[in-house]
Amino acid sequence: xSSMSSGRDEKHWRFVTSHTQVLLCIARNPEIRIRDxxxxxxxxxxxxxxxxxDLVEAGYVARKRVGRRNHYLVKTDLRMRHPLQxxxxxxxxxxLLLAPTESAESPDxxxxxxxxxxxxxxxxxxxPSSDAxx
Numbered sequence: 001x002s003s004m005s006s007g008r009d010e011k012h013w014r015f016v017t018s019h020t021q022v023l024l025c026i027a028r029n030p031e032i033r034i035r036d037x038x039x040x041x042x043x044x045x046x047x048x049x050x051x052x053x054d055l056v057e058a059g060y061v062a063r064k065r066v067g068r069r070n071h072y073l074v075k076t077d078l079r080m081r082h083p084l085q086x087x088x089x090x091x092x093x094x095x096l097l098l099a100p101t102e103s104a105e106s107p108d109x110x111x112x113x114x115x116x117x118x119x120x121x122x123x124x125x126x127x128p129s130s131d132a133x134x
Contacts, residue, residue: 019055060074061074
């Protein structure tokens with residue numbers, strides 16, 4: 001049996017980076033809390049804070065304090081960073097990945113509910129949370 005089919009040497013990687021996942025969360029909900037970003041992306045709150053700071057510093061996201069909450073604005077007209085994609089604006093990527101789904105429920109809502117239930121279940125069993133890695 002090959003290592004690909006055995007599952008033992010399976011590598012955990014994804015096509016879309018955590019930075020892109022955070023950007024997608026903010027684009028879906030400009031008033032999203034960092035805790036919710038972390039839950040949805042499957043990273044720690046501190047990692048979500050660092051990524052948002054990176055996006056703000058690079059100019060892709062503007063952050064405005066409204067009362068006790070942050071409000072974010074994604075600047076969709078900026079070019080992507082990698083030389084192979086510099087001819088494309090970030091808005092093109094968001095349009096592609098945020099295309100409407102057939103589900104009536106927001107993907108954020110259903111995914112948040114699922115992740116919170118998993119975390120609560122793990123906590124009740126005394127297990128560490130599986131989404132606390134960055």
